[in-house]
Amino acid sequence: MSNVLIVIEHAAGAPKKASLAAITFGQQAAQKTGGQVHLLVTGSGVGAVADKLKAYQVAKILVVDAPAFANHSTEALTAAIAAAQKSTGASIVAAASSSASKDVLPRVAARLGAAMASDVLAVIDASTFKRPMWAGNVVATVQLTTPTKVVTIRSTEFGAPAAGSGAAVEPLAVSVDLASFKAKFAGLKEVKSTRPELTSAARVVTGGRGVKGAEGFKLVEQLADALGAAVGASRAACDAGWVPNDLQVGQTGKIIAPDLYIGAGISGAIQHLAGMKGSKVIVAINKDPEAPIFQIADYGLVADLFKAIPELIDAIKKA
């Protein structure tokens, strides 16, 4: 009978789609532990987020609403999550894999004396999970042997949560003094984009070293716009500074699983495949017929991308 605590992330007054997948994980895990699903929302002015979460089958929504939680602070979030774990008696504390959860949850695990599994793909029982290792070359079944367990989950592996009603919303008081913290937020340079968000988009077009420069990458963006798709990139394109870093797809970047993935000028290194091989339909455009990406592509086009992409844009616009 132990509860599962899910840490929710939100943007623009609504829970993120990845966090909804984390609730699904919570519902599956709670069936194994025999407990309830509790959620934690932190931030400043997050009442609307908590209200929206009432639409899911969960027992309780804890809300930490204070100005100190407006920006990311590892130490503030660690305090809030540890307090929520205590108040809910949760044996599993989980969140969707994100830059925030990867930063904070291991710290929470150390504070709670909990073992942790990152990027969980599936729930086996109340302490056993499947997770990827070696860039997704291996799927490991791991058991966490501590009483409290901490988990980040790969949101592309969990669908939408069961709907429900009647969840209680409760404020949780966590007093933090930002000035006393060792690490202090000093600013966020946001990458503004009008395109769909990469990790939740139904269609994604990515470019790699083969686009040859920032100028060439514009073709990838035009194709994305013709499809209403998000834009992603290989490490090579990010390293070169042609696109923002947070577009990197792969083992050490974002994990995506859209309905349609189109990769242009990307060779298909194992580290890139680790981030996109869950896509439903994979299209590869590469001038080298031996490029490894063709081994997993549903549709491979051996062609010069500078010729093929404009043709493709035309064909899509006519269709």
Place this chain on the structure above:
Amino acid sequence: MKYLVTVKSVEDPEIKIKIKPDGTSIETDQVKYVVNPFDEIAVEEALRLRDAAGGGEVVAVTIGRKDAQQQLRTALAMGADRGVHVVCDQPLDPTLVSEALAKVVEGEKPDLVLMGKQAVDDDQGQVGAMLAERLGWGQASFVSKETSLESEDEKAKKPGVSIAGTTLQVVREVDGGMESVTVTLPAILTTDLRLNVPRYASLPGIMKAKKKEVKELKLADVVADPTPKVKILKLEPPAQRKAGIKVADVPTLVTKLKTEAKVL
């Protein structure tokens, strides 16, 4: 300033990992080991900080098999001053590694610990934050820089992070952008890919590294209980995706996407 860098010996990320038929571990015969790529970036950053400050010491630490010392020597060949090797041949997990590292840090008292954001074998990405919590220190994870890896600053091998007095200033790669953070030293920093391009060990560097001091410790010297809390029960290959077809031209591709895959 004293900098501590952590170095994990991992299977070369370029090779194909094979699982033993009994599913308990991976094949290690003939496998090449390298410094975890993120740790190479940590070593490089420590060297740049030391050299830009015109002095200081860089201590490299590894926990692992006897022959992991080769990867520790690689860090020394790049320019680290000395090494600490916690020798052990048993399964580890981030809880154990962070406990052992905390002990080493208590002995060495560095001002800054630089580590990789993730080891590319276990892909856990946990040790840095766990260590910071154990020590009660501040942390900055996924540290990067604003200039590109093809910039003049990078060519001049300038550090991507800056230290003024006891304050570390960094930018971090986060979902949706770049975040600036200041952290009071002593602190933990974990590296992301775009912090720097690590140098290769030079031949004279490799010769010098052979003579550099490496202190050996036993796991029992630095952890209370060596039982991992993450138990690996089974390893298996992921579901395989099979290759589809090659299409002759763009019109064929569009037709297939419309009528066969039904995604347009």
